[in-house]
Amino acid sequence: MNAFRYAQARDAASAMAALAADPRARYIAGGTNVVDLMKEGVERPSLLVDITQLPLRGIDRTATGVRVGALALMSDVADHPAIARDYPVVAQALLASASPQLRNMATIGGNLMQRTRCAYFRDVSQHCNKRAPGTGCAAISGVNRRHAVVGGSEQCICTHASDLAVALLSVDAIVHVRGRAGERTVPLERFHVLPGSTPQRETVLEHGDLITAVELPASAAARNSYYLKVRDRASYEFALVSVAAALNVAGGRIRAARVALGGVAPTPWRAHAAEAALLGRPATGGTFAAAAEAATRGMKGYGQNDFKIVLVRRAVNRALQHVGAIA
Amino acid sequence: MSGLVGAPVDRVDGRLKVTGAAKYSAEIALPGLVYGVMVLSTTASGTSQVDADAARRAPGVIAVMTPQNAPRVDSGGNGAGDRTLMVLQDEVVRYDRQPVAVVVADTFERATDAAAMVRVRYAAAPAVTRFDAAAEYKPASGGRDVDKHKGDAAAALAQAAVKVDGTYIVPVEHHNPMEPHATVAQWDGDQLTVYESTQGVINARRTLAQTFGIPTASVRVVSKFIGGGFGGKGSVWPHAVLAAMAAKLVNRPVKIVLSRPQMFGSVGFRPQTVQRVALGAGSDGRLSAIIHETSAQTSVFDEFMAGTGAISAVLYGTPNLTITHRLRRLNTSTPTFMRAPGEACGSFALESAMDELAYATGIDPVELRLRNDTQVDADGKPFSSRALREALRQGAERFGWSRRDPRPRSMRDGRLLVGMGVAAASYPTHRSAASALVRVNADGTALVQSSGVDIGTGAYTVFTQIAAEQLGLPVEQVRIELGDSAFPAAPNAGGSQLTASAGSAIKLAALDARAKLLALARGDASALIGGAAAIAALMRTGGVETIEGRSDAKPGDDAQKYAMHSFGAQFAEVRVDPDLGTVRVVRFVNAFGAGRILNEKTARSQYIGGAVWGIGMALLEHTRYDERSGRIMTANLAEYLVPVNADVPAIEPIIIPEDDPHVNEIGVKGIGEIGIVGAAAAIANAVYHATGKRVRDLPITPEKLLA
Amino acid sequence: MDVGKVTRRRFLVRAALPTIAAGVGIGSPRLCALAQAAASVSVLPASGPGPMPVTLNVNGRAHELRIEPRVTLLDALRERLALTGTKKGCDQGTCGACTVLVDGRRVNACLTLAVMVQRKAITTIEGLADGDQLHPMQAAFLAHDGFQCGYCTPGQILSAVALLAEKRATDEASVREWMSGNICRCGAYPNIVAAVRSVAGQPS
Structure with a gap:
């Protein structure tokens, strides 16, 4: 780990000012991602601004849903009765994440900011456009079993590691951000950006922007939601493929549908084609199978990860059967 | 206390372990200790040019050791130690993660940071990184184990009424003990003391003495507690030598602890094996031919061969047998022993093939194995004892094998497919010369000393039990000290032989002490009854301060007369999600006849651990290389998966009592390795039963079941 | 940066708002905003990269250390406090060998910076038994x-x-x-x- 300075922020403004004054400064909260990457030499901050004392831990019901403070711990959010009842997909994704210890450390805001597990990104001896722009993407013709089958580019085919973000995508979560120009909101779907030709850029945040909260709008679909995580090991592993499905079925017809995928793209991935194949249709096995097929549209494997495309189809179908009460 | 041996005594070192008081090598505190961190190569072949200027200027850095300033040592390959060690004697890089420099600094953080500042440029040389691209050759080492021929297996196979013929692949696996390799080295003049996470202090002492060209007596190696070894800590690896070299260079004690990614470097691994197993049989299932051909990898500079096919000479009788071993040289570090080297992989191939033969003949897999049971090995030697039949019978009974519908995909649990699989197991009984000391103190208590290392097997406990039983003492009145080369010599805790070797020596030393006590009592055995108090009284009366029992135990000639092996049977039940391809083991029963069991509690733990390793081997473990560079891209515990708690079901070991007078003085056969033998095959066979898909290349990950 | 000067300035800000600063916490958005407004004029004082004073409360005992901010709780325990019962298995949050309790909750000490858990109650394996009585x-x-x-x-x-x-x-x-x-x-x-x-x- 490189040498760095450390400051504990008592308030958001001074934390943001500290980052504004130093382009190599970074926030630290749970530390589970940034400390890990610092040990690998991937992150080399000059200054760590400890934001854990900022009053952003609350999990509060609002008129329209639930507002989760950015510093709320993953375990606390998973345990919150309103989350478990109104957003089961979120609670399930959290409990399928990492380990109990890590969930006691990691925060909701930090989880959205976590960086890819791509082995080439983590290994500073290897070529990686995200870590060292212009060096090439070694994963495209390398060890890529865990890599993206959609949303990548010739510059980067990494996968986003978060379970939570996939679940949040399926409930139309909104990220609250405090920046130089004040507060703003960003729908989660527009929060992460695809690598394109700039894989080093992962979110819409500017340096120094601070996530303050994530807002979860209440909906009938969110209440009827489910997270399916497929992995080699029974626990404590990142997803090979995951599916967050939320469905509102009334009178046998699908009134609202959200399908989000994890482990398949450089960002949490919204399967719009699958949703379109569901909306307005009867909640039947045939509909779900067609939607599962649609979810794989445009997916492309790179060898070791070819299987993910079949797995996506199967997993989406399974998740839809679960929320569609066909099982 | 008679009856003590065999009893499920709690581990005598358990209290130290549950309170955190047990000190492992990296935890040895010495005055003036400084931290060494290795810089490892990032390419598999070439020459390195190290620029350490920035690192040398970094805060707290004491020295950067490179080929330019490294002390000269004998790096092996010509007599020193059992391996060639890449320890900064030249700039040639032969494998990924080979040491190219060592940074020594006053703190761990500063040493690690400075190590990252070392710039290394490589002049690349061609590397062999693909198994398929490496030429196959017949190994020079390995002796008579390389090839074995009996009858004409090829002809018998051609004529067989039923035959199966398959290729089975086990990929590279890494031991990944929870405790990373660690060395603390200190020089006092020409005397070297090394606190080393090793499975054998005597072996380590010899290697270090030869490497540094100093007398064995000038080296002391201490390994009191080691956080798992599994064969990976059976050798001296570069970091241990480098720590001692660095300690010489900076004239202070130096500690080197490997990071988890470094654990995929110079500390060995299970080599990839590609095995062809062909079986010929009559329609009654009786084997007429076994062909077991193994191709395995070794490094470009050393030869390592595990007897992968050896199990095919032991498990079943056949008139025609061919076993061959071939190697391929790749630019990797040299492979090494890993839990049941040879048998773990060999049994996956043979016992998968037996399952295939069961389906080809329509004979129940348990029955097929019983039909091919034999009382002699392939050389015609009778077994000293053999519990295969009993293990299969009792295992099948406990497991509920009769409930199995043999048709593939015939059993379901809701949407999940149910599979049940069986495999047989065997592992040879090894034994080496060992010595021991049992000292009886004036207060009647005893002290046992052996240089053997308890790597978690329970050696501290069973050795205490052995001595206590002979002396008629409760275990609390026997103190035991292990893991110090200053103590009487014992072999490595490897090959499941430490208990057979050092345990026998301890029994003989305790008998020697007991004989001396009896002499003191003028032959009145009743004077020894009553524990420490009685013995203390006897010694007081006799005017004796201490009594020392010593022994030099050696293998007898029974090993020439008998084939000595443990045998067992593995039964696995799996649930397979047919849509998602995920496999979970839900039940596991294993049964073993392994001679006398010294402690039922720790023995069961060994068997359970073997099954857990089988789960890892069958379903998870796989070291993946980038074939362009030879770089390992799964060098951490999030990418190299080992089982977690949720992967492991209830495991029910069955201990089959066995009284074998031939193996050694204490009648044990060794239990550390047989637990994994056949375990992966049992799971793979269960997966076939569940799905109808025969996966011949491990691990069985979802992509192999999705198609 | 002139650390001393900045520290004094921050001290003045904090001294002017003693009760508010102490009252900042979850559920007090107004006070929070007030504190932020007042503090926005300050620059955060930073420590390091060299050794800095860090107090760790381990098993009910306060330990005063001078360590760099990059020292993890795990290395502070093992290498500075001789509390080697907490183990380093991976140093990457992938094995759990370093699990300790911080304010009663289990965390991985390897990914925890020591400087960030000051004023928190840390329990290690050495603090579990009650004398000779095992937990x-x-x-x-x-x-x-x-x-x-x-x-x-x-x-x-x-x-x-x-x-x-x-x-x-x-x-x-x-x-x-x-x-x-x-x-x-x-x-x-x-x-x-x-x-x-x-x-x-x-x-x-």
């Missing part, structure tokens, strides 16, 4: 042979102690799942589950 979980691990090499054991035990407090260990399957953040390469899992369940009062 019930320690005794259960011993009785059920819930370990072999012993290296992952302190982390397993602290994880298990936390698990019982979390009230998630309702049955065998949940114990397995909630103990999955602690890898045991020896494969003692079934015995670990038995130990945890015995302390939880569940039949095994």
Whole structure:
């Protein structure tokens, strides 16, 4: 780990000012991602601004849903009765994440900011456009079993590691951000950006922007939601493929549908084609199978990860059967 | 206390372990200790040019050791130690993660940071990184184990009424003990003391003495507690030598602890094996031919061969047998022993093939194995004892094998497919010369000393039990000290032989002490009854301060007369999600006849651990290389998966009592390795039963079941 | 940057708002905003990269250290405080050997910077027993042979102690799942589950 300075922020403004004054400064909260990457030499901050004392831990019901403070711990959010009842997909994704210890450390805001597990990104001896722009993407013709089958580019085919973000995508979560120009909101779907030709850029945040909260709008679909995580090991592993499905079925017809995928793209991935194949249709096995097929549209494997495309189809179908009460 | 041996005594070192008081090598505190961190190569072949200027200027850095300033040592390959060690004697890089420099600094953080500042440029040389691209050759080492021929297996196979013929692949696996390799080295003049996470202090002492060209007596190696070894800590690896070299260079004690990614470097691994197993049989299932051909990898500079096919000479009788071993040289570090080297992989191939033969003949897999049971090995030697039949019978009974519908995909649990699989197991009984000391103190208590290392097997406990039983003492009145080369010599805790070797020596030393006590009592055995108090009284009366029992135990000639092996049977039940391809083991029963069991509690733990390793081997473990560079891209515990708690079901070991007078003085056969033998095959066979898909290349990950 | 000067300036800001600064916390958005407004004129004082004073409260005892901010809690315990019961298995948050309790909750010490857990109560394996009296979980691990090499054991035990407090260990399957953040390469899992369940009062 490189040498760095450390400051504990008592308030958001001074934390943001500290980052504004130093382009190599970074926030630290749970530390589970940034400390890990610092040990690998991937992150080399000059200054760590400890934001854990900022009053952003609350999990509060609002008129329209639930507002989760950015510093709320993953375990606390998973345990919150309103989350478990109104957003089961979120609670399930959290409990399928990492380990109990890590969930006691990691925060909701930090989880959205976590960086890819791509082995080439983590290994500073290897070529990686995200870590060292212009060096090439070694994963495209390398060890890529865990890599993206959609949303990548010739510059980067990494996968986003978060379970939570996939679940949040399926409930139309909104990220609250405090920046130089004040507060703003960003729908989660527009929060992460695809690598394109700039894989080093992962979110819409500017340096120094601070996530303050994530807002979860209440909906009938969110209440009827489910997270399916497929992995080699029974626990404590990142997803090979995951599916967050939320469905509102009334009178046998699908009134609202959200399908989000994890482990398949450089960002949490919204399967719009699958949703379109569901909306307005009867909640039947045939509909779900067609939607599962649609979810794989445009997916492309790179060898070791070819299987993910079949797995996506199967997993989406399974998740839809679960929320569609066909099982 | 008679009856003590065999009893499920709690581990005598358990209290130290549950309170955190047990000190492992990296935890040895010495005055003036400084931290060494290795810089490892990032390419598999070439020459390195190290620029350490920035690192040398970094805060707290004491020295950067490179080929330019490294002390000269004998790096092996010509007599020193059992391996060639890449320890900064030249700039040639032969494998990924080979040491190219060592940074020594006053703190761990500063040493690690400075190590990252070392710039290394490589002049690349061609590397062999693909198994398929490496030429196959017949190994020079390995002796008579390389090839074995009996009858004409090829002809018998051609004529067989039923035959199966398959290729089975086990990929590279890494031991990944929870405790990373660690060395603390200190020089006092020409005397070297090394606190080393090793499975054998005597072996380590010899290697270090030869490497540094100093007398064995000038080296002391201490390994009191080691956080798992599994064969990976059976050798001296570069970091241990480098720590001692660095300690010489900076004239202070130096500690080197490997990071988890470094654990995929110079500390060995299970080599990839590609095995062809062909079986010929009559329609009654009786084997007429076994062909077991193994191709395995070794490094470009050393030869390592595990007897992968050896199990095919032991498990079943056949008139025609061919076993061959071939190697391929790749630019990797040299492979090494890993839990049941040879048998773990060999049994996956043979016992998968037996399952295939069961389906080809329509004979129940348990029955097929019983039909091919034999009382002699392939050389015609009778077994000293053999519990295969009993293990299969009792295992099948406990497991509920009769409930199995043999048709593939015939059993379901809701949407999940149910599979049940069986495999047989065997592992040879090894034994080496060992010595021991049992000292009886004036207060009647005893002290046992052996240089053997308890790597978690329970050696501290069973050795205490052995001595206590002979002396008629409760275990609390026997103190035991292990893991110090200053103590009487014992072999490595490897090959499941430490208990057979050092345990026998301890029994003989305790008998020697007991004989001396009896002499003191003028032959009145009743004077020894009553524990420490009685013995203390006897010694007081006799005017004796201490009594020392010593022994030099050696293998007898029974090993020439008998084939000595443990045998067992593995039964696995799996649930397979047919849509998602995920496999979970839900039940596991294993049964073993392994001679006398010294402690039922720790023995069961060994068997359970073997099954857990089988789960890892069958379903998870796989070291993946980038074939362009030879770089390992799964060098951490999030990418190299080992089982977690949720992967492991209830495991029910069955201990089959066995009284074998031939193996050694204490009648044990060794239990550390047989637990994994056949375990992966049992799971793979269960997966076939569940799905109808025969996966011949491990691990069985979802992509192999999705198609 | 002139650290001394900045520190004094910040001190003045804080001194002007003593009660407010102390009252800042969850559920007091107004006070929070006020404090932020007042502080926005200040620049955060930073420590490091050299050694800085850090106080760690471990097993009820305060330890004063001078360490760089990059020192993890794990290395502070093992290399500075000689509390080597907490183990380093991976140093990457992937094995759980370093599990300790911070304010009663289990965390991985390897990914925790020591400087960030000052003023928190840290419990390590050395703080679990009451003198010679083993904690019930320690005794259960011993009785059920819930370990072999012993290296992952302190982390397993602290994880298990936390698990019982979390009230998630309702049955065998949940114990397995909630103990999955602690890898045991020896494969003692079934015995670990038995130990945890015995302390939880569940039949095994």
